[in-house]
Amino acid sequence: MTKPFLSIENLTQTYPDGQGGTMTVFENATFGVEKGEFVCILGHSGCGKSTIMNILAGLAEPTSGVVVMDGREVSGPSLDRGVVFQNYSLLPWLSTLKNVSFGVAARHPEWSKAEVLEHSRKYLAMVGLEGDVIHRKPSQLSGGMRQRVSIARAFANHPKLLLLDEPFGALDALTRGTIQDELLKIWGDSGQTVFMITHDIDEAILLADRILLMTNGPFARVAESVEITIPRPRNRTAIVEHPNYYAIRNHLVQFLGKRSKELAGQASDGATQSPETVRIDLTDAADEPTPEPRLRAVNT
Ligand SMILES: Nc1ncnc2c1ncn2[C@@H]1O[C@H](COP(=O)(O)OP(=O)(O)O)[C@@H](O)[C@H]1O
Numbered sequence: 033m034t035k036p037f038l039s040i041e042n043l044t045q046t047y048p049d050g051q052g053g054t055m056t057v058f059e060n061a062t063f064g065v066e067k068g069e070f071v072c073i074l075g076h077s078g079c080g081k082s083t084i085m086n087i088l089a090g091l092a093e094p095t096s097g098v099v100v101m102d103g104r105e106v107s108g109p110s111l112d113r114g115v116v117f118q119n120y121s122l123l124p125w126l127s128t129l130k131n132v133s134f135g136v137a138a139r140h141p142e143w144s145k146a147e148v149l150e151h152s153r154k155y156l157a158m159v160g161l162e163g164d165v166i167h168r169k170p171s172q173l174s175g176g177m178r179q180r181v182s183i184a185r186a187f188a189n190h191p192k193l194l195l196l197d198e199p200f201g202a203l204d205a206l207t208r209g210t211i212q213d214e215l216l217k218i219w220g221d222s223g224q225t226v227f228m229i230t231h232d233i234d235e236a237i238l239l240a241d242r243i244l245l246m247t248n249g250p251f252a253r254v255a256e257s258v259e260i261t262i263p264r265p266r267n268r269t270a271i272v273e274h275p276n277y278y279a280i281r282n283h284l285v286q287f288l289g290k291r292s293k294e295l296a297g298q299a300s301d302g303a304t305q306s307p308e309t310v311r312i313d314l315t316d317a318a319d320e321p322t323p324e325p326r327l328r329a330v331n332t
């Protein structure tokens with residue numbers, strides 16, 4: 033079998049536990065993401081989501097295991113991977129505009145200064161930042177505004193892989209909706225691959241092709257890969273009417289509320305830990321040509 037675009041292979045992360053021993057965050061985690069896929073990851077705080085993201089970004093080394101993107105092992109950061117962090121991490125000494133334009137200039141050394149600035153302004157406008165505000169330093173912006181700058185910075189670089197760590201958490205509902213729509217548009221137009229951490233179940237259903245579910249740590253596992261069997265384009269008000277919406281939502285709520293705890297805390301004994309594929313489809317089309325149980329869990 034050929035490798036997926038992004039291949040996470042036997043990833044293990046341990047940290048000192050502060051008492052002379054070690055704490056295993058996750059062990060032998062193995063999963064793939066196809067090119068152009070939009071994958072969300074859901075799991076309780078502390079299970080290791082940001083750790084996985086930092087490893088995918090090339091900003092942290094796992095204790096063992098590898099990440100391969102587009103046939104090449106990830107080691108160190110790259111402009112091919114754009115990251116929006118949970119805590120926005122802008123460069124405090126640069127203006128809002130420069131925080132975006134320095135990456136654009138690095139990505140496109142052949143562009144004139146005017147082209148770089150125009151492109152950067154376009155992406156800042158897309159997240160609602162226009163006018164005088166783009167000349168302010170990050171310290172002069174609100175938390176929500178800073179997060180929007182970091183989103184503009186990542187999107188403006190058109191990375192092959194967008195890594196988003198709870199990117200919309202600090203935004204008000206209206207801005208969040210607008211930026212979710214923009215993200216879907218950019219993703220739809222660009223063929224980019226998106227890997228996004230969120231704690232918002234409804235956001236994950238709206239955006240994702242697939243949702244990875246993590247159990248609680250230590251020894252957290254990516255236990256399930258839930259397919260979002262709701263056709264695109266999706267609209268936040270219309271999807272709740274889809275026959276699969278509540279079935280999928282209930283499955284996710286059930287996992288996070290109950291099974292994430294029940295499945296936690298088991299060492300893998302060296303075995304590769306791959307998620308089980310879960311496909312929930314209650315539509316009439318799913319019954320044809322051969323009727324099958326309405327709720328299906330398929331191992332791959
Ligand atoms: N640098 C570190 N040193 C020690 N422990 C860490 C470090 N980074 C994260 N951890 C621990 O690893 C676990 C996973 O953290 P994290 O990946 O941030 O979780 P999440 O993003 O899912 O909330 C937590 O228990 C956290 O305390």
Ligand SMILES: [Mg+2]
Nearest residue numbers: 081082083118
């Ligand atoms: Mg985190």
